[in-house]
Amino acid sequence: MGEIGSENWNLDSLYEGVSESTRLKDCIHNLKQDIRKLKEELARYKNLSEQSILVSIIKKVQASMKQAFEIDDFLICASSADVKNKDVSKLLEESAHLKANLDSINVEINQLLGSLTDLEWNHLLQFPEIKLNQFYLEERRQKARDQLPVELEKVISQLSVNGFKGWENHYDQFISELEIPVRKDGNQKMLSIAQAFNEAMFSSDREERQQIAQSLHHICNQNAETFASILNRIAGFRLDVYRLRGWDHLLKESLEQNRIQEQTLQMMLTTIKENQGILKSFLKRKAKVLRVDSIGWYDILSPSFTSNQKLTYQEAMNTVIQQFHRFSEKLGNFAERAFQNGWVEAENRGDKAPGAFCASMPVAKESRVFLTFAGHKQDVVTMAHELGHGYHNAILHEEPFFSQQKGTSVAETASTFAENLVLDAAINQADNDEEKLALLEMKIMSSLIYLGLIPIMFDFEWNLYQKRKDGLLSGEEISDLMKKAAANSFYDGIVEEMDSFQWITTGHFYDMEKAFYNIPYTVGFMFSNGVYARAKEEGSSFQKQYDELLQNSGRMSVEQLAETYLGVDIQTKAFWETSLQPTVDAIQKYKELSEKLIKK
Structure with a gap:
């Protein structure tokens, strides 16, 4: 077991030897x-039809x-901790x-469930194992009724390997091979698309952001037709499948x-749009802080104020544990257990994958949290966010596996809630205005992403699919759709330089499993804020309701x-307006x- 305070997780406690594990194999x-x-x-049941x-x-499929x-999430953990393995x-x-x-077996089971008469289904519900998973199985039953006969669905699944999935893999491979030339510290170096995008968005040097953004756009423009070809085929494949199934609503699958x-969904989006003036007011103030007349897309998420305060890993752990305990003993105890039992990988080293995530181990009833801790306040917020996912997992691990399946729109509930606990406490405890502004901006950045940037992506994707019904689109036409979506948003009149190639750098547009992948994160962000507002209002009396909400999220x-x-x-509208507060x-x-600072 990892020592208390260790920055490395313990994977051996799950499968000793990791990739060499005899138990895993x-x-x-x-x-x-x-x-x-x-x-x-399955073949025997089709002959006998015994319930x-x-x-x-x-039961066995579950x-x-x-x-x-668990095996897949464990291997993702192992790969992320050592990318060269x-x-x-x-x-x-x-x-x-x-x-x-x-998946192939599940297609057949879905069809079997869908073929049952209401009388047969009600009889099946008499079995306790089925009753416990009624919600999930009824979803699958309805899904089967909305799909083609099982053999045709299997054909689609097989064709998607070299079609749908093949184009997604082509995107992943192609974008990973692109390099962006940038000048840094007087020298030219090559960055990946992801690195260049992060530098363009988050560098504290505005001239550097501009230069990298221009270089990024130049490379994207050179390769736009290739990416357009990939996106056309992914959108076309999805539309063809929808047409074959008789689905005439673009959002059916996503909903x-x-x-x-x-x-x-539309009520939430309407509420956001009606209140986009608050985001505009922030961007206008940001332009004043930056002392520029207008801002570019590369300014939106860049920090105007930075926190110079560094924390040790021990201090970060104590902060998370303390704030979790302030909400509930159960949440605080969970954080302590995660750190004590070696569930967190946080070491800052070069052989790790970028990013952060929480992996669920439903057989072991544990989680593993992955991040890179560099001592920044944002790292503490990320730690809290991922441990929030872990707490959600811990509650769901007591439920049948089918009832652990939750949509993205509620999957972010506990993580955003935990993030708010830690970030709000840090803001309240900041000992000077510069520190408080840096933390406030950190909180506002999440709002800009979920309430500003993601709705732009949603509008773009909707219009892309509508246009794709009429035929192939060129790279220039797709970029025009991106610019129009941005212009019809909180950017209007404030952001002059648009990110017309966001459709290339946003991998979610190329995901085969989930259509309109981005917008559920906005739903999750807003829903969690509504839950958090209720928790602040009701205090300790809300703890039980909160846990029950998570328990039934599947x-x-x-x-x-x-x-x-x-x-x-x-x-x-009332709930969504509360969530915006x-x-x-x-x-x-x-x-x-910031008023007095811009007057200096």
Whole structure:
């Protein structure tokens, strides 16, 4: 077990030896055998049609999916901690095949569930194993009814490997090979697209941001037609599948994946648009702070104020634990357990993958949190965010695996909630205006992403698919759609230099599994802010409701969760306006504190 305060996680406690683990290899072998037996049982059920056999199959599929999910997340952890480990890469490929085989079985089960009469389904619900997972299985039953016959769905799945998935892989490979030439410290060096984009957005030197942004756009422009070809084929494949299934609504798949109704989504977007003046007021103030007449896309997320305060890892852990305990003993105890048991990988070293995530280990009933800690306040906020995911996992691990499945729109609830606990405390405890402004800006940046940038991406993607129905689009036409979406947003009249190639640098547009992948994060951000507002209002009496909300996040729609645990109708504007209030308050405070600084 990792020592208290250790910056390295313990993967050996899950599968000793990691990529060399005998237990891991045994689990993979046994899973292959279980999948083979499941296929045989499915064939037997089709001949006999005995419900007890179907119940047995569903139980075994649930167990196999649980094991496969843990293996895949474990291997992602191992790969992220050591990006050069080729043995892990091979095991990840093996894991992908296991998941594909399970997907094939699930297609058949979905069709079997969909073919049941209401009388047969009600009889099946008499089995406790089925009743426990009723919500999830009814979703799958409806999904089957909305799809093509099983053999055609299997054909689509097979064709997608070299079609849908093939184009996504081509995008990943092509963009990873591009290099952006930049001058830094008097020398020219080559950056990846991701590195250049981060430098362009977050560098504290405005001239450097401008130079990198120009270089990034130059390379994107040179390769725009190739990326347009990839995006055209991904959008075209998705539209063809929708047409074959008889789906005439572009958002059908996304709404169902995220368990949210269109009326709710549109009400949220309308509320955001009606209040975009608050984001505009921040950008106007930011232009004054930067002492420029107008700003470019590369200025939006760059820090105007920076916190010079550094923290040790021990101080960061203590901060998270303390603030978690302030909300509830259960949440605080979870954070202590995560640190004590070696669930967190935070060391700042070169052989790690970038980014941060939380991996769920449903068989072990544990999580693993990945980040790189460099001593900044933002690192503490990231740590809290990912541990929030871990707390959500811990509560769901007590539920059947099928009932652990949640949409992105509620998956961010606990993480954003935990982030708010730590960031708000830091803002309140800041001992000078510069420090407080840096922390306020950190909070506002999240709002700019979720309330400003992601709605732009949503508008763009909607218009892209509408245009793609009429034929192929050139790189220039796609860039024009991007610019129009940006111009019709909080950018209007303030941001002069648009990021017309955001459609190239945003990987979510090329994701085959999830259409309109970006907008659920805005739903999650807003929903969590609404939950957080209720927690602040009710104090300790809300702790039990909060845990129950998380516990049932795999069993209810977003609307049902809000009605049951918050007592609100989120298809009305009031809830979303409440969710906007933390952003309004943060920007107002930022403007107040920065007023005297811009007059100097």
